[in-house]
Amino acid sequence: MAKALADGLDVETSCQVRACTRDAGGWALSLSTGATTGPFDYIVIAAPAEQAADLLLPIAPALAREAQAARTSPCWATMLAFSSPIRVDFEAARVSDSSPLAWVAAMKGNSGAYSCWVLHAKPDWSEENIEQSAEWVADRLARAFASITHIDVQPVHASAHRWRYAQVQVSAGTPFGWNEDLGIGVCGDWRLGPRIELAWQSGDALGSEIARRNLR
Template sequence: MKVAMIGAGIAGLSCARELVSSSISVDIFEKSRGPSGRMSTRRTQNGSVDHGAQYFTARDDRFIQEVQKWIQADIAAVWKPKLKVYEAGVWRDSQSQEIRYVGTPNMSSPGKHLAKDLSIQHETTISQLERKDGKWHLRCNENREITASYDFIVLAIPAPQASALTKDVDARVFDTISPAQMSACWTMMANLPNQIAADFDAAFINQEIISWICQNGSKTMRQGNIWTVHANPAWSQDHVELSKEDAQAQLVKCLKSLGFNCQGAEISMHRWRYASGGLKNSIGFLALPDIGLGLCGDWLNGGRVEGAWLSGLEMALAVKQIKR
């Protein structure tokens, strides 16, 4: 059996690893230059900074075991931030007892680790799927021909991107994707040379444009004074078409109102168009053996890194069943 995997985020990588461990051949196609998707890291002039997923949690035994392997391989560590909550003008300590993990030296490390020895074609954006004589054929945007054909195709990409690729494929795919709602996230990475050390590492901000702020240097194996600032999903979605400059101006204004000194700030912006959300009622993954197609990703499984990894794993177990 030959499988095509669209997307090298955590879900696609987890699925591909499990398939390859059972000697199933997998070709991965990824539109970005590297693996990891939304669990990734941006290089700025002031150093690297996690601009997508900030940390992850582990509740399911299978993911707990996986994270232990990551810790042993030195690509993840427990992160114990001094956490605050800001609401209605008042700062308080967070009471959260959650165990939080981060990738080391940065959030893209687990993804890079999972990607090792897999066949990945980067900078390849799949633009069309066609099923002919029981096989899948793919086209990409980059003016390159994909000559191989596939028995099974897995779309490990956010719901709106999966929707664009499967418009006329099958009513069951449409019915699964259409209720999914995903929101954007405007992200600001700010080096704040004049901000004196804050008495917290990260904070959940309520009822403001900003919903999360984190000093990247507080995480294991990071340095520097770069803060990652996330705008809340509703505001980000409502303002998804703002220019970077306008989004930055609004986030800086909010950051100042939280007491930060933004004088001399060096700022980069990133817009995640499909950052969070998905199906209200999780189904884990979707496998359609009769047409050789599957969907996996965080949006089918409660969101978050753990949900993505588990969705990929369960998708792979379903494909292995089909092969038997």
């Protein structure tokens, strides 16, 4: 979706913005590549709250405080692949007992068989084990999966990915932040809550606001 929306636009990916600075010409961005890009009339920071706060602190303290007040919890996610379908009587589940798992779901393979599963760990467990290796986490979550499904089949593939800023726990409560004098906007799911549609609504509201001001 994002690729299609960006069609025809000048977008640079896989590039971290280290700092934003402003002079009479407008905003300039210092990039992790060592390059500087700009000048821009406006900047929009659409990063998770914790990362947005780091960028905002030197340039827009009030917006930075809003980002600092938001809270995001991490999520260790794991994918398991089995060489043949495993026999369980559900395709997805929320796990409410003391298991490290919060949620599991089967993914339909090309053959139509359920041979791949995605597992999400609970926020507390993810936080406690945030610095563990991906291999350690994949092993623990695979064992937790075996425990809730009562299966005794080894996966042929298990890999874990750490999402450090996964789920908004405390949001800013307004769709976006905006400083007209500086020409800085902030948006993202952390403005409204932990859903992709709320991230969309936040960006859409900020984009509409900037467009409205430019049309005046």
